[in-house]
Amino acid sequence: xxxxxxxxxxxxxxxxxxxxxxxxxxxxxxxxxxxxxxxxxxxxxxxxxxxxxxxxxxxxxxxxxxxxxxxxxxxxxxxxxxxxxxxxxxxxxxxxxxxxxxxxxxxxxxxxxxx
Amino acid sequence: xxxxxxxxxxxxxxxxxxxxxxxxxxxxxxxxxxxxxxxxxxxxxxxxxxxxxxxxxxxxxxxxxxxxxxxxxxxxxxxxxxxxxxxxxxxxxxxxxxxxxxxxxxxxxxxxxx
Numbered sequence: 246x247x248x249x250x251x252x253x254x255x256x257x258x259x260x261x262x263x264x265x266x267x268x269x270x271x272x273x274x275x276x277x278x279x280x281x282x283x284x285x286x287x288x289x290x291x292x293x294x295x296x297x298x299x300x301x302x303x304x305x306x307x308x309x310x311x312x313x314x315x316x317x318x319x320x321x322x323x324x325x326x327x328x329x330x331x332x333x334x335x336x337x338x339x340x341x342x343x344x345x346x347x348x349x350x351x352x353x354x355x356x357x358x359x360x
Numbered sequence: 361x362x363x364x365x366x367x368x369x370x371x372x373x374x375x376x377x378x379x380x381x382x383x384x385x386x387x388x389x390x391x392x393x394x395x396x397x398x399x400x401x402x403x404x405x406x407x408x409x410x411x412x413x414x415x416x417x418x419x420x421x422x423x424x425x426x427x428x429x430x431x432x433x434x435x436x437x438x439x440x441x442x443x444x445x446x447x448x449x450x451x452x453x454x455x456x457x458x459x460x461x462x463x464x465x466x467x468x469x470x471x472x473x474x
Binding site for chain 2: 249251276278280288289290292295297299336338340346347348350351352353
């Protein structure tokens with residue numbers, strides 16, 4: 246079974262607008278962490294934001310926020326005030342269990358910001 | 361600067377010619393791993409290592425070998441590469457601090473097997 250599902254292969258967003266990238270996950274472990282990474286065309290993986298399963302508040306990092314809905318098993322990434330430099334592939338990933346470092350990744354969403 | 365260094369960044373090789381992709385980290389992390397990235401599949405774990413001389417298979421280990429003789433190095437070995445191993449490869453090292461896990465990825469190695 247797919248552990249991380251990203252249903253949007255590609256999205257277009259107008260500069261300065263907000264965009265929401267969907268991510269749903271599947272785990273029965275109460276201890277897990279959710280990550281979002283950005284991959285620009287140069288290929289490197291850039292860490293954006295993290296949400297732990299026991300965190301009471303939604304994570305925020307600058308223009309990035311994570312809409313964590315535990316009961317629905319969703320962890321959507323919201324990018325506010327999009328910039329041209331936000332054009333990239335975005336991956337949602339999950340680590341589950343204690344002592345297990347393995348990350349399970351979704352298929353990714355390509356975001357293109359239009360001027 | 362804390363980093364994971366992978367080499368080479370780009371590699372084109374022929375079927376069956378053994379190759380090694382090197383990975384080195386300077387953060388004294390115990391856990392290191394290799395992933396491959398393919399379109400529509402995201403990243404999938406190939407092998408991981410919990411410490412020196414301790415390695416184990418990930419989700420897609422067929423056709424790959426690894427070794428961990430020193431804490432800082434974790435090379436990925438393709439003994440007889442095949443075209444289906446054409447992919448983007450990432451090395452990562454990881455740490456745990458309290459309940460939080462952190463990951464540092466290398467810059468990636470784009471491998472083409474013809």
